[in-house]
Amino acid sequence: MSIFNILSERLILPCSDLLLGQSVAKQLKxxxxxxxxxxxxxxxxxxxxxxxxxxxxxxxxxxxxxxFRNNNLGPDDFNNKDDLNKLPLLTKTIIRENFKNDSLIAKxxxxxxxxxxxxxxxxxxPLFFYTTKDAYSMNIAASLRGWYWMGYRLGxxxxxxxxxxxxxxxxxxxDKLSRNMYLSSNPLTSENFxxxxxxxxxxxxxxxxxxxxxxFYLANYYGKNPNYKVTALSITTTGNTLYPEIRSTIEETxxxxxxxxxxxxxxxxxxxxxxxxxxxxxxxxxxxxxIDDSGKVITEGIGRLISTDLTNFAQPFIRYDTQDYVxxxxxxxxxxRKLFRINRILGRDNDILENPHGRKFIVHxxxxxxxxxxxxxxxSIDHFQVIKQKKGGLLFRxxxxxxxxxxxxxxxxxxxxxxxxxxxNIEIVNEIPLTASGKRKFIxxxx
Numbered sequence: 005m006s007i008f009n010i011l012s013e014r015l016i017l018p019c020s021d022l023l024l025g026q027s028v029a030k031q032l033k034x035x036x037x038x039x040x041x042x043x044x045x046x047x048x049x050x051x052x053x054x055x056x057x058x059x060x061x062x063x064x065x066x067x068x069x070x071x072f073r074n075n076n077l078g079p080d081d082f083n084n085k086d087d088l089n090k091l092p093l094l095t096k097t098i099i100r101e102n103f104k105n106d107s108l109i110a111k112x113x114x115x116x117x118x119x120x121x122x123x124x125x126x127x128x129x130p131l132f133f134y135t136t137k138d139a140y141s142m143n144i145a146a147s148l149r150g151w152y153w154m155g156y157r158l159g160x161x162x163x164x165x166x167x168x169x170x171x172x173x174x175x176x177x178x179d180k181l182s183r184n185m186y187l188s189s190n191p192l193t194s195e196n197f198x199x200x201x202x203x204x205x206x207x208x209x210x211x212x213x214x215x216x217x218x219x220f221y222l223a224n225y226y227g228k229n230p231n232y233k234v235t236a237l238s239i240t241t242t243g244n245t246l247y248p249e250i251r252s253t254i255e256e257t258x259x260x261x262x263x264x265x266x267x268x269x270x271x272x273x274x275x276x277x278x279x280x281x282x283x284x285x286x287x288x289x290x291x292x293x294x295i296d297d298s299g300k301v302i303t304e305g306i307g308r309l310i311s312t313d314l315t316n317f318a319q320p321f322i323r324y325d326t327q328d329y330v331x332x333x334x335x336x337x338x339x340x341r342k343l344f345r346i347n348r349i350l351g352r353d354n355d356i357l358e359n360p361h362g363r364k365f366i367v368h369x370x371x372x373x374x375x376x377x378x379x380x381x382x383x384s385i386d387h388f389q390v391i392k393q394k395k396g397g398l399l400f401r402x403x404x405x406x407x408x409x410x411x412x413x414x415x416x417x418x419x420x421x422x423x424x425x426x427x428x429n430i431e432i433v434n435e436i437p438l439t440a441s442g443k444r445k446f447i448x449x450x451x
Contacts, residue, residue: 005157012159016181026137031145038288039149043342046287051084053314054291058082061320066107068320085291088312089301094270094324096131109134113318123269131269139316143272146286147265150275151211154238154263158182162211163204165189165218185209189218192438197225201232212236212258215243217444220250223257236260242267245351247371247446266349268328270321271311274346277339284343290314292344293323294332306331306350327352357392357447359424367446373419381415384408389436394450397427404432 017029038049059079061068072078077090102108109115119140123131148158156162163185170176170186179186185207187200200222204212212219219241226232239258242265251262264283266274272289276282285292291314294307309328313321329350337345350356350367357365370390374381384407391399398420402408413430420428438444 006159009157009159012182013157017158020181021141024137026144027141028144028148031142032148035145035149035286035288036152039341039343041342046342047085050287050291050314054082054085054088054312055079057314057317057320057322060110060317061322064110064112065320066111067102068322070107085312088291088293088323091323093299093310094322096325096327099131099133103132108319110318110320118318121269133269133321134319135316136318139313139318142289142315143267146289147267147273147275149286150263150265150273151240153275153278154211154240154261156211156238160210161185161207162213163187163207163209165200165212165214165222167215167218189214189222192218192221194225197222198229201226201229201234204234204236205232208235210237212239214239214241216241216246216250216254216264217244217438219254223254227253227257234258238263240265244444245349245367247367249371249375264349266328268311268326270313270316270324271309271326272313274349277337277341279337279339282333282337283346283349284337284341285346287343292346294330303332303334329356351447357390357398357424357449359426360396361425363425365424369423370446378415380407380412384412387436389446389448391448392450393429397429398424399429399431401431401433401436403434403436408432 013029017032021027021029038046041049062072062079063069071091075090081087081090099108106115109118113136115134118134118136121133121135121140161183165187167188167190169188170179175186178184185203187203188196189200190196214222219239226234236258238260239254239262241254241262246262246264251264255262261280263276263278265276266283270290271292272286274283274285274292277284291312293301293310293312294303295310296302296305296307306329309326309330311321311324311326313324329352331347331350333345333347335345336342359365370388374385374388376382384404385402386405387403389401391401393399400416400420404412416430417428436444
């Protein structure tokens with residue numbers, strides 16, 4: 005490590021914590037050690053924290069006091085995390101309905117001491133909630149631990165490419181102190197791609213952070229204009245699902261590995277393992293359950309991610325329905341960490357289509373189809389979007405090139421008529437734009 009790395013870890017971060025009333029440095033030190041604990045130690049840590057949380061919310065959070073009493077439950081009914089299934093799921097609707105009357109806020113926390121946060125609103129209306137500085141610090145530390153997995157150390161230069169330009173002065177100051185160059189991905193034009201690559205080449209960052217989709221478009225431009233010399237140790241993506249064909253294009257173009265990450269309200273960062281064979285969830289921060297369509301907790305296969313935040317005592321998220329589907333496994337990871345294992349992040353529940361006969365299709369069914377080793381298919385389709393129409397059937401929106409012809413058109417229709425058992429339509433478009441938040445929707449369910 006350089007002198008600046010040492011100063012950043014031992015002086016700048018602790019001083020920042022002192023100034024802001026946070027504890028990121030302390031939590032990071034803890035997490036860098038706890039990541040190597042065995043399964044029994046991690047489960048014991050979670051169970052002990054859960055008992056403290058349940059006692060706290062029963063006494064201090066009106067919503068949970070009422071919920072426990074209505075279900076004839078008390079703190080003694082929760083001895084370990086397996087007892088969480090005694091409680092119903094917490095949904096976004098419940099949080100919104102109880103936000104204004106503060107019934108989800110702990111009475112023993114003065115609101116002026118809390119931090120107001122919100123989700124990105126990827127499913128529509130942003131979700132507002134309160135958190136403590138300790139919970140915020142633990143979440144930042146968990147993200148930093150993930151960055152350490154990809155070779156980063158505090159003080160290293162990095163570039164964050166985001167949708168909107170920086171406006172807040174405090175953020176600009178933080179960028180300077182953390183050696184972050186902040187760039188805007190908007191607009192998605194050749195001129196801006198040139199600007200981004202020129203700055204990346206000049207700044208020579210160790211890490212690049214960006215949503216997958218803008219980075220995919222940037223990689224396509226870079227691939228066609230290889231005169232730039234951008235070098236980075238690693239890239240980290242977050243914000244929306246990283247699909248295989250996007251990963252491969254970015255990694256090949258920038259000649260470095262991607263470490264994908266997932267996070268949402270009520271849940272800590274889930275970061276890709278250094279082995280790149282799975283993701284690990286920070287068990288020190290929260291409990292992750294995965295349930296099937298009947299609500300049963302599963303340990304193998306695909307299900308919906310349910311999260312319990314063990315750190316935010318101000319507005320507890322207990323069995324929060326993230327609405328995201330993941331694939332889990334109990335297979336030990338080759339990295340040696342016993343942290344909760346997630347094989348794949350599959351996307352939101354509205355990224356799953358169901359045909360008239362009840363068969364479900366995830367995004368990977370469609371990305372896999374367009375990645376088939378069939379030359380006339382791979383060479384003719386640049387981008388796609390699948391829409392399950394309200395009136396019935398599937399609509400494929402395709403951005404095509406000169407290789408597209410009736411053979412490709414007929415193959416797509418024939419294949420998906422057989423698979424989906426419903427009417428298939430194809431619409432050729434010039435582009436499939438990103439959403440306002442910079443994400444690309446592969447699947448749309450018309451309501």
